[in-house]
Amino acid sequence: MSRVLEFIRRYPAVALTVTVGLLALAAFFVLDDGPAVARVLVTAFALVVAVQQGWGMVQDALRGRWGLDVLAITAILSTLAVGEYWASIVIVLMLTGGEALEDYAETRARRELTGLLSRAPRSAHLVLGEGSVLDVSVDDVTVGQTLLVRPGEMVPVDGVLLSEAAELDESSTTGEPLPVTRRSGDAVLSGAVNGSTAVTVRVTASAADSQYQQIVALVENAAESRAPFVRLADRYAVPFTLVALAIAGAAWAVTGDPVRFAEVLVVATPCPLLIAAPVSFIAGMSRAARAGIIVKDGGTLERLARVRTVAFDKTGTLTHGTPRVARVLPAGRTDDELLALVASAEQLSNHVLARALVDEAAARGLTLTTDVTVDDVPGRGLRARVDGHHVVLGSYALVAGTAVGMEPEALAPGEMSVVVSVDGRYAGTVTLSDEVRGDAARTVSRLRDAGVDRMLVLTGDGQATAEAVAAQVGLDEVRAGLLPQGKVDAVAGLAGPAGTSSRPVMMVGDGLNDAPVLAVADVGVAMGARGATAASESADVVVLVDELDRVADAVAISRRTVRIALQSIGLGIGLSLVLMVLAAFGVIPAVVGAGLQEVVDLVAILNALRALGGPAAETGGRRSGRAVTSRHQERAERRDDVLV
Template sequence: MTKNGGAAVPDQATTTRTRTSRSATSPVVEQLRDRAMMLFVIAGLAAGVILWATGLTTALAVIAYLVLGIVIVVTAIEMAWDLLRGHWGLDILAVIAMIATLAVQEYVAGLIIALMLTGGEALEDLAARRASRELDQLMSRAPAFAQRIHPGTGQVESIGVDEVQVGDELLVRSSEILPVDGVLLSEHATIDESSVTGEPLPASYHAGDGLLSGTVNSTASFTIRAQKVAAESHYASIVRLVEEAVGSRAPMVRLADRYAVPFTVVSLLIAGLAWFLSGDPVRFAEVLVVATPCPLLIAAPVAFMGGMSSAARLNVIIKDGSVLETLAQVRSAAFDKTGTLTQGRADVVEVRPGARTAEETLRLAAAAEQYSVHVFAEAVIAAARARQLALPEVTEAEEVATHGVRASLTGGTVVRVGKPAFIEEVAGPIDRPALRAGETAVYVSVDDELAGLLIVSDPIRPHAAETIARLRAAGVAEIAIVTGDVAPTAESVAQLVGIGTVHAETTPQTKVEIIRAIRPRPVLMVGDGINDAPVLAAADVGIAMAGRGSTVASESAAAVITSNDIARVADVAHVSRRTVHIALQSIWMGIIISVGLMLVAAFGFLPAVVGALLQEVVDVVAIVSALRALQAFKGAQRDRP
C-alpha cells in the first residue's frame, strides 16, 4: 500500500485477485508466484514441443513429469487450503486430467493443460485489472498536497495533505484538486464536481459556502479555510469505500462453485463411460482434457469486477461484489424520506406562534437546534440568522434520537424542538396542521407549553418518482417509505412519488423490525442519515445516499451513492441485473461448450492435444464475454426516461 493524500491507496500490484484466495500468502506474493509458475510451464511446454517434434520421447517424458509434477503438487496444496476453508474447487478436474495424460503418455496435452491452469490465472488477473480500472482511477486522484498560507507572513508553502489542520487557510490554484473539505473565503469560485457527485456541469459558489475535497477548481485561484483534516474529508471517505470494494472477494466465485460438484461428477462420468465402452484409457484422458473448467473459474468473477467498475462510472461505490448478486434479485424496497426521497436542504417557510410570538419561537428553536445533527437544524438556524435574532445561551443540550433536541437555557428554561409526540410529553395533546407536499412541521415547547411551530419545506428530489417507477418495472413488488417523520408529511411525499405503503414516526429499532418483516425478500433499503445506519445494515442490501457529505450511514451500507441523484438507485439495480445475466451466460457457455467437447472426445474424434488447444480458446472467449459487464452502465443510462 502507498500513501497518497493521507488516504491509503492500493498499488497496481496489489489489485485484489478475483479468485478465491487459497493460501495465507499476500496478493503480491501470490501474483508473483502465479507469473513465475506460468513462465516455468511455458518453458516446459516449448521444450516439450521441440522434443516431441524431434522424436526424443524419453527426454519429453522427463520434462513432462518434472513440470506436471510440480504443477500438480502446487495445485494440490492450494486445493487443500480450499478444503480447510470448506470450499470445493474445480481444479480437481485439471489435476486428474494432468495425471491421466501422464498415465497414457499424452505429455504435450498434459503440458497444455498445465499452461491453461497457470495461464488462466494470469489472464484473470489481467482482466480483473481492466475491470477495476475506474476504481483504481478514483483512488489515484486522491489529493496529495495542499498550499497553506502562513498566518503571519502570508507566504504560501506546499505541504502534504495529511499535514493540514482544521482552521488552516489554503490556496487552491486553477485546475488543482481541493485537498480537504473547507469554507470558501474568496468571493466566488467555480468547481468541477463531476468526479465526486457526478454532476456534469461546474457549480458556482460564493463566500461562506462549503466545498468538498476531491473536486477541481475550474476558475482562478481562491482561498478556503479547512473544516476537516484530510482523513475525515469527503474524498477520503470515498477512497475508504473504494478500498473496501477493491479488497472484497468476488462473490461469483461462490456462484461458480454451485456448479463445481455436478460439473465434476458429470465430467468424470463421461470420461469413465468413454473408457469403459471403448476399453481405451486414452479416452479417459481425452475427455478430461476438455473438461478442465477454467471458464467457470474465470468468467464469473471477472464479470462481477466489471459490474463493480461499471457502477463506479455511475458514482455508486459497491463495497462487496456479493451486493450485485443480491441486488439483482431484490423484490422489495424501502426508502427513508428526509434526505433520501427529499433533497434534505430544507427552508423554514412559515413560523406559526403558539404561547410565544413567531420571532420568539424561532429564536428559541434555533438556540436548541445548534446541538442537533438533523438536516432541518441548519435550516432553522439559518432562518434565525437571516432575521438577525440573538440566540439565548444554552447551558445544557441533549439530542433524543429520532425525536428531537432538548436544551436548558440560562435561568432554567427548558426548550424542546422536534416531533409532536416529543412535545406532547410535556405540553399535552396538540393539534397537527394540514401540510402541503414536501412540508414538515417542527414543534417547539417552552417548559410545559407549546411555544409554536415551524413549517419547513424540503423539496422532493428530481427523478424520485421516475426511480420508483423503474424499480417496479424491474420486478420490485413491494415499495414502502420508512421514516421517522409524521404521517401526513410522509403520506404526501409517498403520493407524489408513487409509493403506496407508509411507515411513519418510526424509531431506529422499529425501522429494523419493519425491514425484517417486509416480504417478499430480498429487501433493499435506501437512506442517508445517522439514524439510518442500523436499518441499512439490517436490510439484505443497504444503499446510502452520501451526496455532499459522508455519514455513519455510509459505513453500514453495502453500497454508497456519491452523487445527489436518487436515480442512481435504479441505475445500479439495472447494472446488477445485467452483470448477473452476463456472469450466468458466461458460466453456462463454458459448461455447454465443455460438455459438447467432452462428448466429441468420448467418441474418439478429439485428440488430447487438439482438445487442450481448444480449451485455451474457450478460456479467452469466456473472459471476453465476461468483460461485457464493463458496459452495463450504458444500459442503465438508456433505461432512464
C-alpha cells in the same frame, strides 16, 4: 526487455512453464534422443504441478470446499499415462496462465475503482502568510488552515472557498460532468479539480474526515472484496466434474481406448467457472462506481440483484431534507413584494426557515432592504421594522393578535406557514415544505418494473405528511411516527424468515438516525452525497450523487452483473460439454483440445467483461444537460421542476 522481465516477476509459474515447453521442443528437434528427453522433462514438470495442485485441493477439501481442481489434475495425469505429454504441458500452461489471464481481466474490470485511488491527493500547499507557501503531506493539514489550490489541481481536503469564485470539476465525487461555479463562502469538497485560476480554501475537515478520502476508503474495501458468487460457481463444480468423468469413462468403455478418456478431460478444464464469476462482479462494481455508486463488496451486489422489498426513509431520501418555499400567497401586494419583505426581516437569522425564505428571495433575484430592526419572539416568529413599516411574521397565533383582515390559508399535509402582517393588516402567507425529489416517483416506477414486489416509506413524521409524500411518489404502504428503533423493528419484521418472498430487503436512508436501520437491512443504501456520515459507514451501498434515481441504477447494474456472471458460467460449461462430446467420438486430439479449451476460457472472460457497460449509463445523460452555475440557480431549477 523490461516488459518481459516484469512479466516474469509477476507470473513466475507461467514463465517457468513456457521455459520448460521451449526446452522440451528444442530437445525434441535437436538431440538424437530428443523425444525421450522431451518426454522425461515434460512429464517430470507436469507431475510436480499435479502434486502442487493436488495438495491445494486437499487443503480446500479439509476446509469443506470442493472445487474443480480434480478435473485439472486428472487431465494432467491421464494425458501423461497415455503418452500425450504435449497435451499435458498445454494443460499446465493453461492452469498457470489462468493467473495472468485473471489478473488482466480483473485489472480491466477494476479500472473505475482503481482510478479513484490513483487520483487521491498526497500533498497540499499550505499558505503561511506574506505570500509564502509550504508543501505538506495532506495528512498533516488541520482544520482552520488556509490552502492554495493551483490550476488543474485537486482540492485535497474539505473546506470553504476564500477566493471570490472558483470553477470546479466535481465529477469524481458527484458525477456531475460539467464544471460548477462556487462563490466565496461556499463549501468545497475534496476531490474537486480546480479550473484555470488559483484559489485559496480554508480547511474545515482533516484528510481522514474529508469527502474524497472517505470515498477512497470505501473503494479500497470494495476493491479487496470477493463475491460469495465465486462460491456459487463452485456449486456447479461437483455436477460438472461428475458429468465430465462420466463422459470420459463412457468414451473409454465404449471404444476400449484410454486415450479417449484423456481427450475428454483435456477439454473439461475448469477455468471459465474459476474466473468468469469474479471478473463479472468486479466489473459490475466498477460500473457502479462510474455511476456514482459505491458497492462495498461483491456479496452486496449479489443480494442487491435479488431485492424484493424496498423501504425508504422520507426526510432527505424521498424529499430534499430541507424546507423550501412552496407557495407565496399575498394579500394586497405581489408575490415578490411579500417575499422581499419577509426575507428582509429574516436575513440576519440563522433559523432553518429563515434561510429558506432568504434563499428563495435570492433565487428570484429580489433586492433586500438593509433598513431593518428585529425583535425575536422565541418559538413564534418575530416583530420588525422594515423601511419604516411595522412587520409581524410567524405563527398564526402571533399575527392574529396584532392584525385585522386575517385569512388563514388551508395547508396541505407536510406544509408549514409563515403568516405576515404589515402595519396592523394581514399581508399574506408564505408556505414552506420539504419538497419531494423530482426523481422519486421515477425511481419507484423503475424499481417496480425491475421486479421489486413491495415498497413502503418508514418515517418519524406524522401519518398525514407521510401519506401525502407516499401518494405523490407512488408508494401504497406507510409506517409513520417511528423512532430509530421503530424503523429497525419494522425492517426486521419485513425481512421475515429466510427464503420468504419479502427478502432480501433494501433500506434507503440518509442521516445519522438511519445508521441502525441501514445496518440491519439485507442491503442498506445511504444517500451519502453530502459527505461521510454514520449512515454511509453502516450501509452496504453509498450513493455519492444527490439523485435518488441512482438507487434504481444500482439495482439495474447488479441484476445485469449477476445475469452476465451466470451467462459466462453457462457459456463455459456449454462449450466444454460440446467439446467433451466431440472428443468422446475421437474428433478432437488431446493437444488440439487443450488449445480449444483456452479459447473457451477467453470467450467466457470476454463475456464477463460485458458487465463494465450497460444501460444504467442513462443517468449520465440526464445530468449532462444541466450545468449548475450557482447554488441559487440550482434551487431555482428545482423549484421550477416542482411547479411543472
